[in-house]
Amino acid sequence: MLFQPPVFETIFLTPVEHRLVIRGSRSRGAPLDGVCWYHDEFDVTGALVARYETYDETDEAGQERCGWRRYDAGGRLVARHEVAMRWSALVALKQSRRGAEIALQRLGAHNTSAPLARRVLPAGTWRPDIVPAA
Template sequence: MLFQPPVFETIFRTPVEHRLVIRGSRSRGAPLDGVRWYHDEFDAAGTLVARYETYDETDEAGQERCGWRRFDGAGRLLARHEVAMRWSALVALKQSRRAAEIALQRAGAHAAPAPLPRRAWQPDRVSAA
């Protein structure tokens, strides 16, 4: 079966009047395996309201995970959610892609965590090797 990424608008609960624009994606192979997507969300007036980083990967410690982070236009982390399995395993567990997308939303996920130090927004760096 071909890999089918999630419908990001569903996960992020993007309002219908907003636009979600993909800025790019990065993938890497073994021993670290994964893919990351980068999106910008614009309101109806065209103003940037959020930036997202979504990932499906096996990290340096061999742990599988998928999740997302939401940042404001200044790069401050607003919300995040992660599950301890790859996207394909979440789809299999929930028995549909739609159910997996809803599980990845997390109820109340848009509540802001404790403030982080202020810094310019930068996507995670992924090595080419």
């Protein structure tokens, strides 16, 4: 079976009137193994609403995980969600890609009132932190 990445709009609960644009992805091999995707979300006026980092990886200790982080337009981490297995294992567990996407949504994550991290960068210099997931 070919690797099928998630439908990111489903995971992020992107409103249909918004546009989600992939900015790039990175993969790496042993001893760490994984892939990371970067997306920008724009509203109907074209204004940046959020940035996302989504990952599917095995870390240095051999622990598997997949998840995402959402940053507001100012670069502050406002939501994140992670599960302790690789994407392919989550798809197998949920018996469908759609079921796995729903498991990664963590409904209500976008309604976070207080930022999880206080990190503001000058406009145009955003890049995601590689931080331990909760």
